[in-house]
Amino acid sequence: MGVTMDGTKQQRRGNTRQRIQDVALELFAEQGYEKTSLREIAERLDVTKAALYYHFKTKEEIIVSLFEDLTQPIQELIDWGQGQPHTLETKQEIVRRYSRALAGAEPLFRFMQENQATVRELRIGDSFKDKMRDLRDIVIDPESSLVEQVRCVSALFTLHAGMFVMQDLEGDFEKRREAVLEVALDLVRQAHEGARRES
Amino acid sequence: MGVTMDGTKQQRRGNTRQRIQDVALELFAEQGYEKTSLREIAERLDVTKAALYYHFKTKEEIIVSLFEDLTQPIQELIDWGQGQPHTLETKQEIVRRYSRALAGAEPLFRFMQENQATVRELRIGDSFKDKMRDLRDIVIDPESSLVEQVRCVSALFTLHAGMFVMQDLEGDFEKRREAVLEVALDLVRQAHEGARRES
């Protein structure tokens, strides 16, 4: 029942879990986590609230699942980076790939950025912080001065800012991303050179 | 009869209004706006919820009042900056003062940073965005290339990041603030020089 030749209905039925995630992410990113109610999500999907509970045990689990799915590229990036030598080239490649990862899951990262207080209280909070720290530790040279360390962190956060707060600068999304990337790479290079000068 | 030594309005009022603001800011910064209930605020103050409504018409008005009170230094900074020539020195002075302003109202800015989604929906949202843009426009050279513009925004954002996300770097608060400031000033200088080279 409900299985048609071309499978449209089945597809629509079959991937409800996915559809919940899509709608939830959209709404979470738009209005925040607490202001988005399950009723709202359910209504947009034209199912009942109870249906959501068939697929997810709690509201929190919805966002956890989103986080786990969409954060995987970041984890892979970390895994890759940790296996590389701490050269400038590695660091810059990390920055390049991170920029791409952010762009690839923009709504999630916008959500994380704009709902930090919420995220902190959620189960994902620590996990996310860990990833951020891992990433930072690849880019940072632990023996360098505090100023150079800040430069590195600044590089990473410049990427974030580029995603979420520079939307009224001139240029389209891609142009902006390139400019942001250039600044970030520059920061990393300066930090690297600064560290060499110190030692 | 409620008239104290200095006789300020706040104090004549039995300073409950002020106490509400203090507790509210503390809780808002700690748990976020939506997760903080008026019941909670009232309980901490050992008054009833209704008492809050004697001093503030709505929950939103509490945070608006906080914003208006604590954001004043930023506005003064903007006013000052808009009256200065667009020299490198001006820009750097803006950065220095902004860093101090952020440090002076840390809980509020932490709150704004961590509850952007909430803030966006509040009445203060636009007002805050305006201030940020004003500030940016003082530091940015509108004729410079996109990259140099990004560098400026990055400078400002580095100050934010320094406040709220670098807490596990080595060094105490003041040391960190100095390092962050140095990086931000550097970014502004680079942007300024970059712009001159272009033209």
Added chain:
Amino acid sequence: MGVTMDGTKQQRRGNTRQRIQDVALELFAEQGYEKTSLREIAERLDVTKAALYYHFKTKEEIIVSLFEDLTQPIQELIDWGQGQPHTLETKQEIVRRYSRALAGAEPLFRFMQENQATVRELRIGDSFKDKMRDLRDIVIDPESSLVEQVRCVSALFTLHAGMFVMQDLEGDFEKRREAVLEVALDLVRQAHEGARRES
């Protein structure tokens, strides 16, 4: 203090009780008793809620006082009527005077008409019902048939309807009042004649 030569301020201050009654009646008639809050009344008068409590012990007392003040003409009418012989002329005079009394305290009677459920629960409820019954018993001939009795009640009720529900009929207020009065007088006359025919 506050006493000026021409006494304007004093007057304004001196008759606060009256002003409360005026504003209260206006708002009660407009929005109903329960939907009108003391805050609203106080705000219109530019005093605090607590000031109302200097003049009236409770919200209910405000409306009771209005009722007692404005209902006096009706009571006088009843007193007069009960001392007259039960002639047609007496009955019609009652109707004429009642019509005038209604017109003279229109907001109060509109309020009574439109908030019967509320009035019923108030202390004034019974008192008002009593007056209505007294009035009716003057107009009605207790030995006449039920139909003729209904005609009399209908006469009184027509006066009410004329006040409050015929506002979109043609003619101005006074024209309408005359027409309504004519119909009511007619009903009383018919009832009177009907009763004579029966006996």
Added chain:
Amino acid sequence: MGVTMDGTKQQRRGNTRQRIQDVALELFAEQGYEKTSLREIAERLDVTKAALYYHFKTKEEIIVSLFEDLTQPIQELIDWGQGQPHTLETKQEIVRRYSRALAGAEPLFRFMQENQATVRELRIGDSFKDKMRDLRDIVIDPESSLVEQVRCVSALFTLHAGMFVMQDLEGDFEKRREAVLEVALDLVRQAHEGARRES
């Protein structure tokens, strides 16, 4: 599985919706709309307040639903009346049927009568006023004098008065209804004859 003999929607729903309406009408008629709280309704039904919200979006919607359900006979009466010639017989038939309709939904009409101020602010207010006007316009002869028009409106309002304010006259409900009806029919006849005499 909730499917009963006649299988109506109401009953399949476990008829809670219907029960809410019943209890609500009873309480609204008894105490008025504002003085009846949802807590009270819920308690009588031995469900939680939240359950009410499953069936009705707001408190107002409860009364709107009652109005829409119980007012239907009036609407049908209007529809019928508007298709008939404006003869005396039609008018009198309207009056007869209206009397029956009022008797058939007494609690609702008592409520409307006794809570006019409330009703006016509700969504149903205008709709009800419209119906009253439609009804009136069927009974009234627009070319007749104001007095005769008043007589017609008076006829309709006599029916109301008969429902709600003549309860302490002698006779049982049905006897009273007949007497009231007779007076109302008489008024319509007089208005009709008066109009013919005029032209």
Added chain:
DNA sequence: AATGAATGAGGGTTCATTCAT
């Protein structure tokens, strides 16, 4: 795979009222 019906807890808000000053 999903619904209908309901719950318990809590939300922000408003009210009439009080009382020391």
Added chain:
DNA sequence: AATGAATGAACCCTCATTCAT
């Protein structure tokens, strides 16, 4: 004659969650 500050009770409403079907 009136205010400032506060209270307690209640209000309507929304939420995440549950569970039998």
